[in-house]
Amino acid sequence: MVKLELRRDRIVARWGDWKSEWVIEPRYWRNPTIAITALFLLPLLVQSYPHILTMITTANLYAAIAIPLALQILGTARVNFGPQLYLGIGGYTAALLNLHWGWSPSLTFLAVIVVCGVIALLISPTTWIAKGLYFSLITLILPLTFLDVTFIWGDIFRGEVGLVGMSPLLNFTKVSWNYLAYYYLSLILMLLYLLVSDRIVRSRLGVNLAAINENEDVARMMGVNVDRYKVVCYVFPSILTGIVGWFIVHTFRTFAGVTYLPLEFMTKVLIIVIVGGRAFLYGAIPGAYLISIVEDSLRAVGPSNYFLFPLVLILLIVFLPRGEGLWGLYRKRRPRDYFPKLHVRRE
Amino acid sequence: MLEITSVTKTFGGLAAVSEVSFSVKKGEVVGLIGPNGAGKTTLLNLICGIYKPDAGSIRFEGTEIAGLPPNRICRLGISRTYQIPQPFEAMTALNGVLVSVLNGKKRRRMSLSDAVFEASYYLEFVGLFSKRDTLARNLNLYELRMLELARALATTPKLLLLDETMAGLNPAEAERALEMIWNAQEQFDFTILWIEHVMKIIMKAAQRVVVLQYGKKIAEGPPEEIQGDPKIIEAYLGARYAQHP
Numbered sequence: 266m267v268k269l270e271l272r273r274d275r276i277v278a279r280w281g282d283w284k285s286e287w288v289i290e291p292r293y294w295r296n297p298t299i300a301i302t303a304l305f306l307l308p309l310l311v312q313s314y315p316h317i318l319t320m321i322t323t324a325n326l327y328a329a330i331a332i333p334l335a336l337q338i339l340g341t342a343r344v345n346f347g348p349q350l351y352l353g354i355g356g357y358t359a360a361l362l363n364l365h366w367g368w369s370p371s372l373t374f375l376a377v378i379v380v381c382g383v384i385a386l387l388i389s390p391t392t393w394i395a396k397g398l399y400f401s402l403i404t405l406i407l408p409l410t411f412l413d414v415t416f417i418w419g420d421i422f423r424g425e426v427g428l429v430g431m432s433p434l435l436n437f438t439k440v441s442w443n444y445l446a447y448y449y450l451s452l453i454l455m456l457l458y459l460l461v462s463d464r465i466v467r468s469r470l471g472v473n474l475a476a477i478n479e480n481e482d483v484a485r486m487m488g489v490n491v492d493r494y495k496v497v498c499y500v501f502p503s504i505l506t507g508i509v510g511w512f513i514v515h516t517f518r519t520f521a522g523v524t525y526l527p528l529e530f531m532t533k534v535l536i537i538v539i540v541g542g543r544a545f546l547y548g549a550i551p552g553a554y555l556i557s558i559v560e561d562s563l564r565a566v567g568p569s570n571y572f573l574f575p576l577v578l579i580l581l582i583v584f585l586p587r588g589e590g591l592w593g594l595y596r597k598r599r600p601r602d603y604f605p606k607l608h609v610r611r612e
Numbered sequence: 613m614l615e616i617t618s619v620t621k622t623f624g625g626l627a628a629v630s631e632v633s634f635s636v637k638k639g640e641v642v643g644l645i646g647p648n649g650a651g652k653t654t655l656l657n658l659i660c661g662i663y664k665p666d667a668g669s670i671r672f673e674g675t676e677i678a679g680l681p682p683n684r685i686c687r688l689g690i691s692r693t694y695q696i697p698q699p700f701e702a703m704t705a706l707n708g709v710l711v712s713v714l715n716g717k718k719r720r721r722m723s724l725s726d727a728v729f730e731a732s733y734y735l736e737f738v739g740l741f742s743k744r745d746t747l748a749r750n751l752n753l754y755e756l757r758m759l760e761l762a763r764a765l766a767t768t769p770k771l772l773l774l775d776e777t778m779a780g781l782n783p784a785e786a787e788r789a790l791e792m793i794w795n796a797q798e799q800f801d802f803t804i805l806w807i808e809h810v811m812k813i814i815m816k817a818a819q820r821v822v823v824l825q826y827g828k829k830i831a832e833g834p835p836e837e838i839q840g841d842p843k844i845i846e847a848y849l850g851a852r853y854a855q856h857p
Contacts, residue, residue, distance in 0.1 A: 483700070487716065488687055488717070
């Protein structure tokens with residue numbers, strides 16, 4: 266059983282070989298713990314404002330797209346300009362299977378993993394063939410092509426209006442509970458992605474990915490199997506992004522390619538990565554929250570938000586410390602850690 | 613150990629390496645010299661898999677390695693340093709060596725901390741342990757060369773390809789680097805194929821020298837013989853200086 270033990274300054278929990286410590290005094294708490302606690306308490310404060318709850322749920326989902334993207338940029342040494350392709354594929358797979366064949370959310374979840382995995386695997390050789398800007402261009406085109414497909418086969422995909430009426434993940438009798446539950450689900454999804462990506466970056470694999478990000482050819486010369494790692498780093502984050510699409514389908518219960526596939530959405534995600542800082546994983550969370558707060562507060566301004574929003578984004582990019590972003594403002598430099606750079610290479 | 617037979621590589625119409633053949637025996641130090649543009653680095657790139665030869669074969673310990681990807685060749689036991697140091701700039705010196713330790717040979721079960729331990733051994737060996745937490749972009753040229761050497765040693769090579777290790781070092785540093793390479797060879801027991809422009813060093817270090825000019829091998833032999841060969845003096849200094857017997 267779990268044995269709890271009170272020391273002078275900390276509580277120690279033991280279970281077999283496993284041991285966990287909790288320092289009692291708050292000033293010694295580790296900041297991630299504080300941030301996660303804050304994120305868990307936040308909806309309780311804004312419970313009575315459903316639109317704020319929706320906004321922070323969206324922020325979580327943005328972060329859940331940006332975190333795998335950061336991992337992908339690190340591992341493939343190329344900037345993917347179209348992560349939303351897999352959001353679209355995942356979303357449409359889940360929605361269509363659910364609507365037409367009546368698959369339950371758990372079944373569509375598996376289907377999304379399989380479909381996104383297979384498509385990503387088919388597209389992944391581009392990471393070997395196309396370098397730098399060319400890769401970015403190819404990935405930029407793909408989601409736009411998919412958007413066109415949703416219009417051409419409008420009777421299946423319903424390009425203009427989107428698909429509606431998918432079965433929900435959870436269904437409480439009170440509507441406000443639903444909002445709350447979806448916030449927590451999205452938060453858990455996002456934190457899970459963060460945890461997985463963080464484990465990857467800190468492992469042996471992470472060292473190899475950092476080497477690939479720095480210099481592919483030298484890494485190859487030192488025995489790193491670059492091609493294999495690149496495929497893994499393309500496919501795995503793509504699946505993670507696809508799962509976000511599945512989540513959107515089964516929580517918001519409506520899915521339209523027009524919302525997620527165009528360039529505007531991609532810009533938002535990429536700017537979250539940049540504003541968050543250096544394609545660094547944690548930066549995605551403050552970045553996502555900032556962007557969705559800005560987006561939401563500018564919506565009140567009226568039609569002029571269409572140019573005010575990009576203006577604010579440009580100002581953020583210019584005035585935040587170059588390359589470090591929000592995360593860099595907060596974090597002290599520790600040279601032991603590797604900070605991946607976000608660079609579009611010419612070759 | 614390494615057998616190169618009539619290897620040819622052309623870039624467009626230019627034959628960078630043509631019909632070169634020589635062999636390297638185990639435990640030897642072979643120098644590869646020649647004037648600028650003679651195809652020395654191209655030959656090195658052919659050996660370690662950056663380029664694929666148009667014709668000819670390169671065999672390493674009986675295995676044909678021409679056309680294999682560089683990471684496979686590295687696993688077989690060939691490692692190299694670069695003429696212009698190419699460190700992982702945003703990574704610390706220790707992390708750079710760590711990459712080699714983890715990938716230089718099959719180490720499926722090695723934990724990250726064990727790998728760090730081993731990497732710090734190589735870093736200590738080349739005298740850079742105090743710089744372990746310095747980003748590679750902040751190291752000076754000598755330290756970069758030593759980092760390259762540590763990285764190459766960490767892949768546990770059987771054949772080490774050195775590409776102008778001494779270029780840009782002052783005489784004292786070059787002396788230290790030479791000492792380091794000899795120590796390393798004694799301790800880790802590998803063979804060296806060494807491109808070098810600093811004649812003083814290569815004549816001291818190499819047991820045998822291969823001379824390239826315009827992509828062709830023009831001479832091969834122990835350094836004492838090579839030094840007096842009029843063909844080589846002609847290649848380096850022009851026909852006027854060659855004293856024909």
